[in-house]
Amino acid sequence: MSEYEHTCMIRGDGGRTIRAILDRICNKWTLLIVATLDQGSLRFTDLHHQVPGISQRMLTLTLRNLERDGLVSRTVYAEVPPRVEYALTPTGKSLIPPALALAGWAIEHISHIEASREAYQGSR
Amino acid sequence: MSEYEHTCMIRGDGGRTIRAILDRICNKWTLLIVATLDQGSLRFTDLHHQVPGISQRMLTLTLRNLERDGLVSRTVYAEVPPRVEYALTPTGKSLIPPALALAGWAIEHISHIEASREAYQGSR
């Protein structure tokens, strides 16, 4: 029963709360960037190299969203060349454990999912 | 140090694996539907009512994806009126704990995030 209470937590007010948050943090890049920043503060270009496949635009947009939501801090050093460092805030840090839980699940089940996917393709 | 090893798990092969899975399960509706189905098998219309805001099309598409990925099973009863029941597979069930972790985090931090969001709006 306690398990159901927990899933009620997800569905809560009809899922509106969760859906709103999920829309924000659960896009393709957010968790990846948060995980990368867990190593310590990074500059824009380093981040760009460490998250393969992301474009500058998406990196900028995702970082802006994270900054707006108070999950990362953005520090500009008025030097030459300009330097901008991004780091996790305490709130951002607190996202790491659940992100790890999801990542662990993904790694554990990816083979099964890919298999199902191909089987479905064949039998469609 | 062990915490960093775990985040390495997320970043893994440059995050490609995680990103692929996140693309699939981390969209707006998937976690919500999985959480709703944790209560037991449900019919299409019940699901439509229990997940407020979802359109028929999105429900159909999301369920197809979940079925393809082997997370839910789809059972058609050739009755009148027609009845289609959706239920979680064991793999689908196993997604519940990490989903709860994320949902718990979301609920815990939503107020902080919303506050940051509005503060940012003001100071932009």
Next chain:
DNA sequence: CGACGTTGGTTACCAGTCGTAAGTAGCCGC
């Protein structure tokens, strides 16, 4: 003293995805 490179972006444009609304098919009660 002007062209070039580096950093951290922004802008324009295009393709794919999402959401809304309407249509479909089989069968039932009226």
Next chain:
DNA sequence: GCGGCTACTTACGACTGGTAACCAACGTCG
């Protein structure tokens, strides 16, 4: 036969993500 119920499917417009090119400040090289 007509509308209604269930479980979709389709058409179409809006929004979002991806690619690529451009921008601004400043130091350095020729």
